[in-house]
Amino acid sequence: MAFARKDLLGTRDLTAEEIRTLLASAASFREIAERPLKKVPALRGKTVVNLFFEPSTRTRTSFEIAAKRLSADAVNMSASTSSLVKGESLLDTVDNIQAMAPDIIVVRHRHVGAAHLIAGRIKASVVNAGDGANEHPTQALLDLLTISQHKELGPGLEVAIIGDIAHSRVARSNLWALTTLGVKVRICAPPTMLPRGIEKLAGIRVCRRPEEALEGVDVIMMLRIQLERQDKLLFPSVRDYAAVFGLNRSRLARARPDAIIMHPGPMNRGVEITSEVADSERAVILNQVSNGVALRMAVLFLLGGQGGGGNE
Amino acid sequence: MSKKMEGSLLLRNGRLLDPESGRDGRFDILVEEGRICRVAPRLEGPADRVIDLSGLWIMPGAIDLHVHLREPGFEYKETILTGARAAAAGGFTSIACMANTSPVNDNAAVTRFILEQAAAAPVKVLPIAAISREMRGETLVEMGDLVAAGAAAFSDDGRTVPNSKLLRHAMEYAALFDRRLFCHCQDNALFADGVVHEGLLAAAHGLAGIPSLAEEIDIARTIMLAEYLGLPVHICHLSTRGGVELVRAAKERGVAVTAEVTPHHLFLDERAVADLDYAGEIVEGFRPEPRRYNTNTKMSPPLRSAEDVEAVRQGLAAGVIDAVATDHAPHEATEKAVEYDLAPFGVVGLETALGLVLRLVAEGLLSPLRMAGVLSLEPARILGLADRGRVVEGAAADFTVIDPEREWVVDPESFRSRSRNTPFAGWRLPGRAVKTIVDGRVVFE
Numbered sequence A: 001m002a003f004a005r006k007d008l009l010g011t012r013d014l015t016a017e018e019i020r021t022l023l024a025s026a027a028s029f030r031e032i033a034e035r036p037l038k039k040v041p042a043l044r045g046k047t048v049v050n051l052f053f054e055p056s057t058r059t060r061t062s063f064e065i066a067a068k069r070l071s072a073d074a075v076n077m078s079a080s081t082s083s084l085v086k087g088e089s090l091l092d093t094v095d096n097i098q099a100m101a102p103d104i105i106v107v108r109h110r111h112v113g114a115a116h117l118i119a120g121r122i123k124a125s126v127v128n129a130g131d132g133a134n135e136h137p138t139q140a141l142l143d144l145l146t147i148s149q150h151k152e153l154g155p156g157l158e159v160a161i162i163g164d165i166a167h168s169r170v171a172r173s174n175l176w177a178l179t180t181l182g183v184k185v186r187i188c189a190p191p192t193m194l195p196r197g198i199e200k201l202a203g204i205r206v207c208r209r210p211e212e213a214l215e216g217v218d219v220i221m222m223l224r225i226q227l228e229r230q231d232k233l234l235f236p237s238v239r240d241y242a243a244v245f246g247l248n249r250s251r252l253a254r255a256r257p258d259a260i261i262m263h264p265g266p267m268n269r270g271v272e273i274t275s276e277v278a279d280s281e282r283a284v285i286l287n288q289v290s291n292g293v294a295l296r297m298a299v300l301f302l303l304g305g306q307g308g309g310g311n312e
Numbered sequence B: 001m002s003k004k005m006e007g008s009l010l011l012r013n014g015r016l017l018d019p020e021s022g023r024d025g026r027f028d029i030l031v032e033e034g035r036i037c038r039v040a041p042r043l044e045g046p047a048d049r050v051i052d053l054s055g056l057w058i059m060p061g062a063i064d065l066h067v068h069l070r071e072p073g074f075e076y077k078e079t080i081l082t083g084a085r086a087a088a089a090g091g092f093t094s095i096a097c098m099a100n101t102s103p104v105n106d107n108a109a110v111t112r113f114i115l116e117q118a119a120a121a122p123v124k125v126l127p128i129a130a131i132s133r134e135m136r137g138e139t140l141v142e143m144g145d146l147v148a149a150g151a152a153a154f155s156d157d158g159r160t161v162p163n164s165k166l167l168r169h170a171m172e173y174a175a176l177f178d179r180r181l182f183c184h185c186q187d188n189a190l191f192a193d194g195v196v197h198e199g200l201l202a203a204a205h206g207l208a209g210i211p212s213l214a215e216e217i218d219i220a221r222t223i224m225l226a227e228y229l230g231l232p233v234h235i236c237h238l239s240t241r242g243g244v245e246l247v248r249a250a251k252e253r254g255v256a257v258t259a260e261v262t263p264h265h266l267f268l269d270e271r272a273v274a275d276l277d278y279a280g281e282i283v284e285g286f287r288p289e290p291r292r293y294n295t296n297t298k299m300s301p302p303l304r305s306a307e308d309v310e311a312v313r314q315g316l317a318a319g320v321i322d323a324v325a326t327d328h329a330p331h332e333a334t335e336k337a338v339e340y341d342l343a344p345f346g347v348v349g350l351e352t353a354l355g356l357v358l359r360l361v362a363e364g365l366l367s368p369l370r371m372a373g374v375l376s377l378e379p380a381r382i383l384g385l386a387d388r389g390r391v392v393e394g395a396a397a398d399f400t401v402i403d404p405e406r407e408w409v410v411d412p413e414s415f416r417s418r419s420r421n422t423p424f425a426g427w428r429l430p431g432r433a434v435k436t437i438v439d440g441r442v443v444f445e
Helices: A016-034 A058-069 A090-098 A114-119 A137-148 A169-180 A210-214 A227-232 A238-245 A285-304 B080-089 B108-118 B143-149 B164-176 B200-205 B212-229 B241-252 B263-267 B306-318 B353-362 B368-383
Strands: A047-052 A073-078 A104-109 A125-131 A158-162 A184-188 A204-207 A219-222 A260-262 B008-018 B023-032 B035-040 B049-052 B057-060 B062-067 B092-097 B124-129 B233-235 B257-261 B399-403 B432-438 B441-444
Touching: A016 A058, A016 A137, A016 A169, A016 A285, A047 A058, A047 A090, A058 A073, A058 A104, A058 A125, A058 A137, A058 A285, A090 A104, A090 A114, A104 A114, A104 A285, A114 A125, A125 A137, A125 A285, A137 A169, A137 A260, A137 A285, A158 A169, A158 A210, A169 A184, A169 A219, A184 A210, A204 A210, A260 A285, B008 B368, B057 B368, B062 B080, B062 B353, B062 B368, B080 B092, B080 B108, B080 B432, B080 B441, B092 B368, B092 B399, B092 B432, B108 B124, B108 B143, B143 B164, B164 B212, B212 B233, B212 B241, B212 B257, B241 B257, B241 B306, B257 B306, B257 B368, B263 B306, B263 B353, B353 B368, B353 B399, B353 B432
Parallel strands: A047 A073, A047 A104, A104 A125, A158 A184, A158 A219, A184 A204, A219 A260, B008 B049, B008 B057, B062 B092, B092 B124, B233 B257
Antiparallel strands: B008 B023, B023 B035, B057 B399, B399 B432, B432 B441
């Protein structure tokens, strides 16, 4: 299959063919979750290190389950137990991990480019599990996998991404992946959370109000609003945010009747999305989680199974 | 610089570029006791030493208005001596060093220390003292004492002086001593935790942006103060189109504002931070790793948009911007080998500036005379140094001798500076300084 990278650092540079290869591979792994014995020997003897400098339960768990279902040895390192708190530099930490000869490192870090910094240093393959507000490629790919179960991923599709675009790696990775496949993307955020200049990016339309963003769309992606941003003068109050930008039943009525509702989690119920909408039949939020394991199996398999190829 | 050349020196057959007189042609220069003695189309000896400059350019010694020498306090990044050696190798004969050392150069003892260290340096070092004590923006430094000790200007470079009343009083007081404030213009609240220009690149990569506005609001404030007081002021490292417009308009109104631009703001835009296709200048073997988020593209002010680069270029060519200054900011390799957000701001520039400005000449943006002006005469005027920046009888025999056709590739490993943090590694530059002469003495060749 056409995937010859050493690392998966983002969706920005992936070709449409690479994206489709990853999705096709993930679709074939999805079936393993339904077996009584949820394990294949694809990565037996390989070591996958989950290196999480930011707390994350669900992404880390998803990668861990994915690695274990491929029979890899999965090791978790989190910031609270790492030397980071002892003042060691990121590259020193990484050199130490490299010395233990892992095959794949999955990195989550609060700063943009951390995964790129590591990838430039280390022989192991690196999977970016989130670097600051930049990229979270496996989330975007699992979102695409989920969409592809309901819709045709291509130029006929319209997706609305609503929420804190400025600080969202999920939004960025989805933007790159969706537009690469020709999907039309609308984004909508409070003006304080919309990065200046983003309207110049090809293939996206910026909508001022959620009503405009939702009008006739096929897919709705709500982003998590980080409540602590209120302290940085970015929005007046949670109540105000929910009233102006939250997805509720009346706003949902503007989307196509068969539109699906997505959320990368964890949700703030009653803020960016009402419980009524989140728990409705059109919400595919838990499918996203299931698909996350299959997609991450595909990523680990394609990177680890072949020993890596060219670099970015 | 006590060691003056004994005897006489005859510099023959060079192409003289003297921006003050407008001379651009073949002249011989006779130097005696470290001073320029005669300038004429043809001079015969006798002289104790004759240097033939056939095929080379000779200009008044280049002056860098803006360097960080890191001593005292951060000698692992740079010392006065290593910085001065880098300057000599880059063709500079005088360098003005900023006050953000540890301790801050906010009192005469630190100024005297810098000058004592500089006594052994190959080039002339001009200490710039802080505007406020410990650069806290709260109380004025003792300007009289500092000027007596040798302070050449005043600056809280690296930060702004947010209190407009303090800035006003600093401007007034410095004028008493014919010294100018060098203002780093930045609105702190708008700058916030930004690391790159607020533009398309920041938007696309989720990096915190520094809006042009953060710089321009403070330039406007600084110009308004200078205009109100009728006093001169110098704007450091202008980087935005709006900033160029503010300075242009102020100059047209007769405000005594001057401005500098760095070589990196003349050659690089925000794309250098993360655009994989934006590295056409770099020759094979010098591609940085990682190719994105290389921290040698992180400085303050940040690399702006392509439109801003064009605006500062045009501003420099038109004389709105007076001088090129490096903002030479050495950082040790491990300090830069970190996450982009965590890396310190700043890049080195002393050893690449002249080659880059020569590229502006090769591109036709600057005439050779204008190049000499932005590197020597204009900085000398801004510092109020009548004995530099001009090739006239009695002036200091400081010269930069350039081979305009000696192409070279920037290799940080060859730097005299103690630090290597340049964004220009692997760039091919059209020419370089082949001799640096200070007070009639060849300090680099």
